[in-house]
Amino acid sequence: MQIHKGRGAVSGQASTRFNLPRREADGDWLDASREVDGEPAPLRTQVSELSPRTILSFNKSPDVPFDRSINAYNGCEHGCIYCFARPTHAYHDLSPGLDFETRLFVKPQAARLLRETLAKPGYRPAPIAMGTNTDPYQPIEARYRITRQILELCLEVRHPVTITTKSDRVLHDLDLLAELARHNLTHVAISVTSMDPALSRLLEPRAAAPAKRLAALGKLAAAGVPTHVSIAPVIPAITDHHIEEILGAAAAQGIRSASWIIVRLPHEVAPLFREWLQTHFPDRAGKVMATIQAMRAGRDNDPAFFSRFRLDGVWAQVFRQRFAITMRRLGFGKPQVALDCSQFRPPSRDGQLALF
Template sequence: MSAIKGRGAVSGAVSARFNLPTREQDGDWLDSVETIDGAVRAPATTVTEEHPRSILSFNQSPDIPFDRSVNAYRGCEHGCIYCYARPSHAWHDLSPGLDFETRLFAKPDAARLLRETMAKRGYRPAPIAMGTNTDPYQPIEVRYRITRQVLELCLETRHPVTVTTKSDRVLRDLDLLEELARRRLTCVGISVTSLDPHLSRLLEPRAASPAKRIAALGTLVRAGVPAHVSIAPVIPSITDSFLEGILSAASEQGVRAATWIMIRLPHEVAPLFREWLDTHFPDRSGKVMATIQSMRGGRDNDPEFFTRMKPNGVWADLFRRRFRVAAHRLGITGPDEELDCTVFRRPSLDGQLSLL
């Protein structure tokens, strides 16, 4: 496989999980391309507007600290090769590889649908998580502003909301985030995987540079917005050497909370990640996968509840110890911001707040 400039995946093959046909590299994902002097360089980005009947997704997973989320977009132009959300594109008969980062879906009705849900008499507020599937501040947010509309609604209704992103575009909504933070209604996590801009371009080609993300954390902290750095994912022998450096850089910006997550490779992500390793790091691809498997019970991925977010074994213990020691030295703790669910004001469907 050959690297494609500006893209994370190096192929567009579709999994057979849903009995879908396999697409080869010269298949239909190249029906729209960016060209230079007539030569194919990379698939172009397209956006399809999607109009679902509901926008708030609920879960009962024991492994994540929230029970509801809003995903404004499907697919993500950031192109992070390790993204665990890639397999969701297979439901659309699209490739979890290149299609995931080039064939995007936007949900312009998100705020209206969320308003309708909040207006229901039986609705009970709890923090809404944004950025748990695909990034709410990927490049097309500049055009659609769906994330901003959702934040505006949360501020209007005094509803708690959390944001996770890899982009400094989050600062475009600093005015809203400041107001939400004053009312203990929000916190922001920014994911940083390395401090090397070259490595970042290979891993997450259209995400903000590590320096911009670190700087954005500082801006949020100085504005009074609770912010934490998420070292996610940690990739053995690729990014783990930056663990202490990321914590230190975040600490210098005033960040006092951090988390880390070991790489997960569900479904089609595993073969895509293997292709990426063989393309960019052929000298260590075997070592990387062997280390990952040693933490996942001999498999590329552990899909089981209760254990999928908790790698085990010697390597996992080492990473935990390194994180704990560095965080303690820098005075960094885990995110413990308690958001206020008691001030929620149910909206009416005409956009006016209820008097009751």
């Protein structure tokens, strides 16, 4: 199996749910071609622009703490092998594997579309979640600055917004986030999965190193931004031994809010993850999957509301106890308080605030 440097997925597996065409390289020809042509060129990131009609997505999921979100990017160059958003690339007739992290889609008009939605007479504010699907601070944000444009609009109209990211690029918008926080309009969660940079390069090859994420947590907190460390996902026998160390490092940065989620493997993520395990950790691949299945009634994944986030069995109890004990020892408190929706003032479609 070929390992693509700087990429998380080992292959470009196509989805079997939509009967997309599959290709398999002939082994003999692959070996011969390498002798003649050398190793294949590195995979380059391709970006295409989309023109959606709307940008704010609403959901009625009873077990998530938000009802609306913005995903300005489809696909994610961070390449996290465990990303539960990978299956969404099948809707583009692309692979949830390597295509998900190399063939990206961007929505340049996101801020304009959001302004139009917020200006509608019947709109009622509630926190907008960013980073719930793909990372709003993945590398192409440096070029497009869509996340910054959305934050600027939220500050202008005093609309609450939350951020979840694996990147210290969030600090590029510290000025906006600090001002939003001053009005109780934002909080930021940074996900840290391990303390080992070598392991992180395998799990999430183009995300920020663990030390950079922890430093970003500290800088956000020092600027007065309500900040949360998310240990997500926890992968048994791969990253779970880092739980206590991550919480300790976050506490040293002044963070007192934390959560954890066990790895979820919906649809095409499960075979991609198994392939990754066999490539990088063949000695414990069976143990990892057996432990995951022991917490999910013998299955790789549980898609049902509520139970998808609620684990069963001895291993689940062990993880819960470890997390709770460490939280108490380090003085972690309750999650962030509710954001303020009462300050919202609708914009007009031409960019000017509505007059009252």
